[in-house]
Amino acid sequence: MPPLSVWMVRVALLxxxxxxxxxxxxxxDKAAPTHPxxxxLWPLHIELTLIGWTVQLAMGVAFWIMPRFARLPNRYGRRTTLAWAAFALLNAGVLAVCAGNWWPSLADLTLAGRIAELSAVILFIIHLWPRIKPPGA
Amino acid sequence: MPTLARWYIKAGLVYFVLALIAGVLVQARTVVDLPTWVATLRPVYVHLLAVGWITQLIIGVGYWMFPKFSRENPRGSEQLAWATFILLNVGLALRVISEPRVSIRAEPDLSWMLALSAVLQLIAGWLFVINTWARIKER
Known part of the structure; x- marks a missing residue:
């Protein structure tokens, strides 16, 4: 498993x-009310399980198992920096959305977080696009 | 494919169908006269889908395909992995049984079962993280 996938899958596990x-x-709390x-935590629960876990796991595994380039110095392609940037932006986005939803004074961070997540996905797609190819190409 | 991976994936497939049945029931309530508790099935529907199906499929395929832990224990602790499977499925089943009843405050009160469901699923989630962590590595 390449280092980026290790990072993505481990952070997804967290x-x-x-x-x-x-x-x-x-x-x-639904069974035995504890604190209002x-x-x-509801929006944080969704953000962490949907984007932080499911989406990031899929990205990490995709980076690992999608076809590679036998003839390039870096078998994962020329644009792996973009995939690393996607990892950083996605997690910064998840944290920003969580912070924005938890602390009212940081509510503006939610939009910034969503933009970071969108940027992460676009960068990851730019990296991954050439790897969706027939064998030997 | 190892035995436990097959259990995870087949259980996931069963939850997939159950989730969509719950989804149909929630939606059917808008056109058919159904009991009150059906309206409270929405969180059950979402979690049957997200935990019972998607997460369980990921866990099963991960248990099968992630890098080997060691030659002696290729998939980490088998006991922990089975414990995760049992706790996750019992926890989710208890939620399905108890959450609609607790939501409409039906008697007998099954709040204890819902609380137990939360604890079992929480333990299962972290057991999976702990048992999988060391397998996520460079070769």
Whole structure:
């Protein structure tokens, strides 16, 4: 597994664990109310499990298993920097969206986070596009 | 494909169907007279899909395909992996049974079952993270 995939999948696992924790806190609260602020975790739960976990895991695995270039010095392609930038932007985006949803004074960060996530996905697609190719190409 | 991966994926497929049945029921309530608790199935529908199907499929395929932990224990701790499977599925099943009843405050009160469901799924999630972490590595 290449280093970028290791980073993406491991960070995705952390997002899964934290996302599950927030979800379990809310589910427990539904059964036995603990604190009214618990339900403010709802958008964070969705962000972490959907973007931080599922989307990032798919990106990490895609970077690992999609066809490579046997004749290039870097078998993962010429634009791996873009994929690394996508990793940084995606996680900065997830954190920004979470912070923006949790702290009212940082609400503007939510939009910045969404823009970072969009940029991450576009950069990742630019990296991955040439790798979607027939064998030997 | 290892036995446990098959269990994960087949259980995921069952949840996939159950999720879509729940989705149909939630939507059918707009045109057919159905019991009140059907309206509370929406979170069950979403989690059957997101946890029961998608996450469980990922866990099953990951258990099968991720890099080997070692020659002796290629998939990490088999006991932890089975514990994850059992806790996740029991936890999710308890949620399906109890959440609609708790939402409409039906008697007998199944809040304890919903709380237990939260704890079991939480433990399952972190067990998966712990057991998978060391397999995510460069060769």
């Amino acid at each position: 997002h899964l664990g934290i996302g599950f924790t927030f979800g379990a806190l809310m589910l427990f 602020d618990i339900w403010r």
